[in-house]
Amino acid sequence: MAQELGQLPMGWLLTALIVIVVASGFSIGRIRAERYLIAGGQKFHSRGNYHGYYVAMWGFIPPLLVAGLYVLFAKPTALGLLSSELPEAFHTLSSAELQSYLESVANAAAMGGYSGSDLVFATVTGRYLELWGSLKGATLALMLAGAVTGIMYARRKVSPAFRARLRVERGAEAFLFLCAAIAIATTVGIVASLLYESLRFFAEVPFTDFLFGTRWNAQTSAEFGALPLFFGTFMIALIAMLVAAPVGLFSAIYLSEYASVRTRRYVKPLLEMLAGIPTVVYGFFALLVIAPAVRASALGINSFLIELGAANGPVLAAQPTSALAAGLVMGVMVIPFVSSLSDDVINAVPDSLRDGAFAMGATKSETIKQIILPAALPGIVASMLLAVSRAIGETMIVVMAAGQRARISFDPSTDLTTITVQIVALLTGETEFDSPKTLSAFALGLVLFVVTLIFNLIALRVVQRYRDKYE
Structure with a gap:
């Protein structure tokens, strides 16, 4: 039984x-x-x-x-x-x-x-x-x-x-407090586990060697200089923001100020659908479409410069996988983070400011540049920083389209790696949780957590520091 x-x-x-x-x-x-x-x-x-x-x-x-x-x-x-x-x-x-x-x-x-x-x-x-x-x-x-x-x-x-009603309401309040406490305790537990394992790693590898070392070979537990990983992470995130920031912001301006109600009803959901596409699909698209196009373009630039005599050899690496391919596709992925949040912030600007600008004889473009965007600037900056945090934490696109070679190179057509890719590589397969190789993944995770936390704190600070209150 x-x-x-x-x-x-x-x-x-x-x-x-x-x-x-x-x-x-x-x-x-x-x-x-x-x-x-x-x-x-x-x-x-x-x-x-x-x-x-x-x-x-x-x-x-x-x-x-x-x-x-x-x-x-x-x-x-x-x-x-x-x-x-x-x-x-x-x-x-x-x-x-x-x-x-x-x-x-x-x-x-x-x-x-x-x-x-x-x-x-x-x-x-x-x-x-x-x-x-x-x-x-x-x-x-x-x-x-x-x-x-x-x-x-x-x-x-x-x-x-x-007084049953008061007891039930207190019980509901206690339940809601418990839910909030669980969320906070989960965050504290994550930070504590990362910090504990990271301290074990730094007991074997000096902190300065990890942060400022330029050679990374953690698979053999030989070299743990994470500077190439930081460089690759921020370079790909920068390329992504060069795509997402202007496209997302201009999309938000169009939807909130120029588009008709009917156009907005259809375009805004379609734009936000980009955030619902699985990242592995973006990775396949980057690997099969964007990466070959980037390589072909790099080869064409090399040939053009050599024919002009401006270079004696290839200037761009033209690798099959590249930071540029991953950054471009990642930028498309984070466009909704910028456009949707910026659109909401711009729509929150009181109509009285628009009417006052038009009454003074300002054109629509002048009103947007001199009145609406400055008023919505805190929210726009916050949306940008949140999009950067999302780009820094992305994994699948980088794994499939950027490569896994840890190095410092300003050539966007070469392959680079990021913090998240190395965390996946270090914790995949049979691992020993007492080896520096595995413990280094927790140190990388702690650095990534601190970086994203800093960006979120900056976003909150910008909103609190420059928010204008309209009566």
Whole structure:
């Protein structure tokens, strides 16, 4: 029985139990409140629905806590119990080998069991399913007991003078605060994990060598100078912004000031669709269309300069993959970030400023240049900085179109690499999390996090510093 229960999907069981408990608690609380009304005709402080919500809330909280404990500790507990029951022969394995074996057992159990020819593995998997099923049964029983206890406790509170509405509102406020706290705790956890692993890396590699070194060869744990990665990241982001900034800004000006309502209705959604295209599609487009075009153009420029006698040899590298190809496509990708945000900011400028400029005899273009754009400048700058942050964090386009060679070169037709590409390369495949090679990925991630944070703080500061308030 326990083994069959171990094969059942726990998520559906938990969801069904919580739904039944909440519905039952609401019905019990509401019915009890309505009985008071019918019997005594007393005036209630809160409506019957709030009493139902209060009882349902107390029926929901205990099962939710038990479910959270199950998610966090069920698998480690089952593996620990299984490990204690294994024969002595298994304990001759190293801790890493034993952990790998237990993970294989857990994966086989997650697939419904093991049906191969290894009888020992099949027996161990079956025992794991039994332990897992016992934990599931104990969890469901504990959830049900907690729900019944919570409902009975809350049901006794139902009375005409009980302020159920205030309790429910406080519960909703506490739930919203918990959601906000989870978001903040997640951010703190990410930063703490990056910082911890980065400090381990800097204990082996000097901080100055990492930031200012010009040679990167982390795959062999030989050289960790990340300056070429920083150069490639910012160069590709710069090319992207040279495309996205003017196109996005001019698109926003056209949509907000020149386009008709009908044109805006169709053009704005089409422009924003660029943000919904998967980045791997942009990567294929850059690799198959833009990169060959950039290489052909570079070869043509080399031939032209040589024929003119302005150069004795090739000036541009004309590589099959290049920073220019990745930057151009990335610029197209981040156009919606600039255009959509800038359009919203320009539309937020009060019409009274436009009317005043027209009354003074200014033309439409003069009004845009001298009145609207200065008023919307904080939001426009913020949209640019947010687009830069998005471009710096892009991975797939750079992997497919820019190459993976770490070097410093001002030739846009050559292949470069970025921080995100190297993080993917360092953490792909079998890795040892104690080696400098792997730890360097966390150091790169920390640098990338700090850079994007700085750009976002600058954007917020610009908005707060130069925002004009119109009455």
